[in-house]
Amino acid sequence: xxxxxxxxxxxxxxxxxxxxxxxxxxxxxxxxxxxxxxxxxxxxxxxxxxxxxxxxxxxxxxxxxxxxxxxxxxxxxxxxxxxxxxxxxxxxxxxxxxxxxxxxxxxxxxxxxxxxxxxxxxxxxxxxxxxxxxxxxxxxxxxxxxxxxxxxxxxxxxxxxxxxxxxxxxxxxxxxxxxxxxxxxxxxxxxxxxxxxxxxxxxxxxxxxxxxxxxxxxxxxxxxxxxxxxxxxxxxxxxxxxxxxxxxxxxxxxxxxxxxxxxxxxxxxxxxxxxxxxxxxxxxxxxxxxxxxxxxxxxxxxxxxxxxxxxxxxxxxxxxxxxxxxxxxxxxxxxxxxxxxxxxxxxxxxxxxxxxxxxxxxxxxxxxxxxxxxxxxxxxxxxxxxxxxxxxxxxxxxxxxxxxxxxxxxxxxxxxxxxxxxxxxxxxxxxxxxxxxxxxxxxxxxxxxxxxxxxxxxxxxxxxxxxxxxxxxxxxxxxxxxxxxxxxxxxxxxxxxxxxxxxxxxxxxxxxxxxxxxxxxxxxxxxxxxxxxxxxxxxxxxxxxxxxxxxxxxxxxxxxxxxxxxxxxxxxxxxxxxxxxxxxxxxxxxxxx
Numbered sequence: 001x002x003x004x005x006x007x008x009x010x011x012x013x014x015x016x017x018x019x020x021x022x023x024x025x026x027x028x029x030x031x032x033x034x035x036x037x038x039x040x041x042x043x044x045x046x047x048x049x050x051x052x053x054x055x056x057x058x059x060x061x062x063x064x065x066x067x068x069x070x071x072x073x074x075x076x077x078x079x080x081x082x083x084x085x086x087x088x089x090x091x092x093x094x095x096x097x098x099x100x101x102x103x104x105x106x107x108x109x110x111x112x113x114x115x116x117x118x119x120x121x122x123x124x125x126x127x128x129x130x131x132x133x134x135x136x137x138x139x140x141x142x143x144x145x146x147x148x149x150x151x152x153x154x155x156x157x158x159x160x161x162x163x164x165x166x167x168x169x170x171x172x173x174x175x176x177x178x179x180x181x182x183x184x185x186x187x188x189x190x191x192x193x194x195x196x197x198x199x200x201x202x203x204x205x206x207x208x209x210x211x212x213x214x215x216x217x218x219x220x221x222x223x224x225x226x227x228x229x230x231x232x233x234x235x236x237x238x239x240x241x242x243x244x245x246x247x248x249x250x251x252x253x254x255x256x257x258x259x260x261x262x263x264x265x266x267x268x269x270x271x272x273x274x275x276x277x278x279x280x281x282x283x284x285x286x287x288x289x290x291x292x293x294x295x296x297x298x299x300x301x302x303x304x305x306x307x308x309x310x311x312x313x314x315x316x317x318x319x320x321x322x323x324x325x326x327x328x329x330x331x332x333x334x335x336x337x338x339x340x341x342x343x344x345x346x347x348x349x350x351x352x353x354x355x356x357x358x359x360x361x362x363x364x365x366x367x368x369x370x371x372x373x374x375x376x377x378x379x380x381x382x383x384x385x386x387x388x389x390x391x392x393x394x395x396x397x398x399x400x401x402x403x404x405x406x407x408x409x410x411x412x413x414x415x416x417x418x419x420x421x422x423x424x425x426x427x428x429x430x431x432x433x434x435x436x437x438x439x440x441x442x443x444x445x446x447x448x449x450x451x452x453x454x455x456x457x458x459x460x461x462x463x464x465x466x467x468x469x470x471x472x473x474x475x476x477x478x479x480x481x482x483x484x485x486x487x488x489x490x491x492x493x494x495x496x497x498x499x500x501x502x503x504x505x506x507x508x509x510x511x512x513x514x515x516x517x518x519x520x521x522x523x524x525x526x527x528x529x530x531x532x533x534x535x536x537x538x539x540x541x542x543x544x545x546x547x548x549x550x551x552x553x554x555x556x557x558x559x560x561x562x563x564x565x566x567x568x569x570x571x572x573x574x575x576x577x578x579x580x581x582x583x584x585x586x587x588x589x590x591x592x593x
Contacts, residue, residue, distance in 0.1 A: 005049045005083035011148040012047060012059055019142055022110035023102055025119075025127075026057040032194045033120050033275050035480055036210050038217065039153040041118060043145045046152075050079045052377060057085065058098055060105050067098060070466030071376035074510065091466070099127060103134035114278070116140035121281030122273040140278055155254075156209040160216045160235045162243060163476065167404050168204045169307025172227075172247035175202050175300070179222050182296035188270035191222040192284060193297050195275050197477040201301045203229060203244060206476065212363050213478045214401060219257050219280075221264075222297075226250050230257045258283060270296060294493060298483050301474075303498035308405075308475045309522055312500065312540055315405025316520075318355035320542030320574045322400070323409070325351050327544070328585050334415050339388040341367040341380035344396060352400040362399035362406050362479040369394050373412070373514030376467060376506075391416035393426075393513045393549075399479055408479050408502055410518035413546045424461075425507040425515045426549040431457035432505035433517045434559045436469065436486070436537075437566075440526050443533040444494050447486035447501075454486070454505040463507055470501040473520055497535060499523045517545060542570050544589040552593065564592045 016024055026048075030041035035053055044050070048057045048066055052075055055068035064083075067090040068076050076087050089095050096104075102112060112131055114124065119140065128138040145152060165171065179202070183191050193199055196215035200206055207216030218231040229244065232254045236244070241251060252260055261280065265287035272295035273281055284290055304312070326348055333339050345365030352358050368378040369386045373395035380386075388394060397410040412426060432454040439450050447470065452459075454469045468487030471480050483493040486501055495501065501523065506516035521537035528534070544567060552560070567590035575583045 003082050003084075005047070005085065008047050008148070009059055009064055009084065012144055013061055015142075015144040015148055016059070016061065016113065019113065019139075019144075020111060021113040021139060021142070022106050023058060023060045024113040024144065025098065026059070027114075027119055027123075028053065028055055029118050029120065031117050031277055032196050032217070032219075033277065034196055034210065034213075036213050036478070038156050038209055040155050043115075043118070043149070046145070046149055048080065048085055049083060050076055050085075051379065052076065055090075056098065058101070060102075063105060065101065067095075074375045075377065075379070099130035099134070102131065102136060106134075106136055108135050109137060111137045111139050113139045113142050113144075115143040115145075116278035116282070117143060119278045120274055121276050121278045124278035124281075125273065155232070156217060157232060157234055158208045158216075159237070160205045160207045160231070160240060162240055163200070163204045163206050163403075165204070167307070167311060167476070169305045172202060172204050172244070172249065176222055176227055176248065178300055179297050180224055182300065183222075183270040183291075186270055186291045186293055186296075188268045188291045189224060190267050190269050191296060192269055192271040192276060192280070193220040193222065193295070194277065194280065195295065195298065197474050197481065198295065198297045198301055199229070200477060201475070202297060203247075203249065205240065207235070212361055212401070214359065214476060215478070218254065228252055228260070230254050230260070264288060272298070294483050299493075302472055302481065302484055302500075303496055304475060304500060304522070305498070309498070311402075311404030311475065312406075312520075312522065315357070315400070315402040315407060316540045316542050317573055317577070318357070318402060319352065319400050319407040319409070320570065321577050322348070322351040322355055323411075323543045324574055324578060324582060324586055327411075327413070327589075328582060330413075330415075334388050335390050337387060337389070341369055341372065341378075341385040341388070342382045344388075345380070345398070348396075348398050355400075355402070357403040359401040359403055359476065362401045362408060366397035366410075367394070368396075368514055369415075370513055371511045374508040374510050374512065375514070376508065388415055392418060393422055393515065395514050395516055397516065397518065401476060403476055406473050406476055406479055407541070408473055408518065408520060409541050409543055410504055410506075410516045411543060411546065412515045412517060412549070414549050418549065420551075422513060422515070423549050423551050424554070425463075425509070426546075427551045427554045428457045428461060428463065429505050429507055429515045429517050430545065430550065430563075431555065431559060433503055433519065434562050436503045436505075437519065437521065437539055438558070438562060440534055440536045441495070442531065443496075443535065445535070446491060446494050447484060448488060448490050450495070451486050451488050454503065458505070458507065465506045465508065467506070469505055470503050470521075473500045473502060495523055495535065497523055497525055497533075500540075501537075503537075539566065539569075542573055544570055544586065547589075547591075547593050550593065560593060567592070 030037040052072035344367040470486030504518035519541035526536035
């Protein structure tokens with residue numbers, strides 16, 4: 001057995017035999033139910049070799065499988081090659097669910113293990129019920145990776161920094177007050193928070209504990225008279241600790257969290273079981289009355305203040321300047337045969353770094369040329385990437401972190417001769433993006449109710465994409481933010497004034513090319529009538545859209561008008577910061593069609 005992944009699976013099976021477990025489930029999350037996590041908790045990646053951000057590995061004594069969604073099907077196939085792990089394409093009708101698979105593989109009263117510290121309470125409770133229906137037993141008190149992962153990285157110890165009030169726009173004390181007011185609507189007098197981005201927002205701090213996400217590993221317990229922050233105190237300077245103290249925040253060492261929780265009783269605690277680990281949920285629910293709701297703190301964070309909205313607008317201008325310079329460079333350089341998918345990311349970072357308030361990338365640049373454009377979350381490396389040729393399509397999904405905003409943008413451009421099929425797909429994607437951009441909808445509308453606006457043109461041609469259409473974006477925080485979303489799957493959270501959402505339909509031709517166009521949008525009040533409030537979207541992203549790929553006959557006059565108006569806005573907002581040569585280039589790219 002020379003495959004390193006198979007060797008690691010063998011170590012896990014040895015641990016399972018010691019603990020009398022017939023299966024073990026390894027999710028992608030950490031103790032804070034994060035999407036992107038510190039290396040210490042990358043157990044699923046270690047055990048499988050799969051590097052995508054979403055997926056679950058299940059190991060029995062004679063089989064192993066990885067369940068992941070459509071964003072990663074091609075990537076997972078490549079990364080699992082050579083190991084015994086079988087890919088199960090999650091969310092497809094024909095794909096068996098993990099509990100049903102376990103019921104078919106295991107025997108009566110077999111024990112299924114999870115690490116309750118990194119499994120969401122909501123999923124663990126559901127899993128327990130489903131396993132019990134098959135007379136299987138869920139065991140949640142083991143972390144096998146403490147033993148079998150010999151070189152497991154330690155928890156990060158990076159310094160936290162204050163997010164200045166001029167950018168944050170609101171004090172921690174004020175945010176605590178608003179959180180407790182929301183919790184009181186559910187008769188709760190305290191709120192538990194494990195989400196790292198929510199804690200960073202609440203405490204007006206930022207950090208570097210997770211790549212691309214400016215967050216700090218911590219938990220928080222919000223109460224009326226005193227809020228407790230569980231954090232490694234070495235992360236805090238004396239000045240920052242004093243600032244937090246003045247905001248009624250008490251500091252407790254991170255490794256004392258469970259000990260502290262074991263003493264809490266008779267509290268009415270509001271929490272979100274989808275954002276809290278099973279272990280913490282059990283500790284809180286044993287001695288307290290728990291109100292399980294969509295995180296009240298997340299809801300408040302998602303509705304951007306005017307200070308935050310203005311920060312986003314400023315950061316979009318800077319990002320747009322960098323992108324304009326990048327596409328000029330790309331156009332001049334691609335014919336030389338020296339541009340690769342990998343150095344596209346380096347160039348984007350270099351140009352963004354020249355802008356004021358730049359603090360890093362918001363995620364690893366996805367530059368997919370030709371067939372690699374069909375891999376939703378493709379990750380080019382220096383040693384494994386394509387050289388861009390002056391032909392076909394190039395898809396670039398990138399973003400920047402600025403102290404006053406976070407950006408996420410995708411553009412697909414022609415780098416040479418293209419086919420009519422490429423143009424048709426590109427035009428259908430653009431029609432979908434414009435359709436959602438133009439939406440006007442009543443208050444209390446859910447994302448699933450407007451998702452069709454981005455898909456309608458594709459559906460009429462028998463085409464669909466399997467990922468969501470839009471996600472929230474944090475304010476100098478995580479590029480993926482909830483609880484709002486725009487996707488076919490039902491999400492009870494409505495799209496509300498002040499929420500940021502992305503708009504990113506796409507078409508992917510496996511082993512050929514991919515097309516995606518993405519802007520970020522701010523939800524705003526459009527009008528108030530006798531039927532109530534109606535909302536619309538303000539497009540924030542400032543970057544030209546390649547018009548050479550458009551089949552004009554497929555576009556309506558309304559769509560053409562929207563595109564022309566958008567391009568006028570892009571030019572008007574960016575041109576004051578460009579050289580004469582750059583202005584002329586952008587003027588051509590944004591000319592009316």
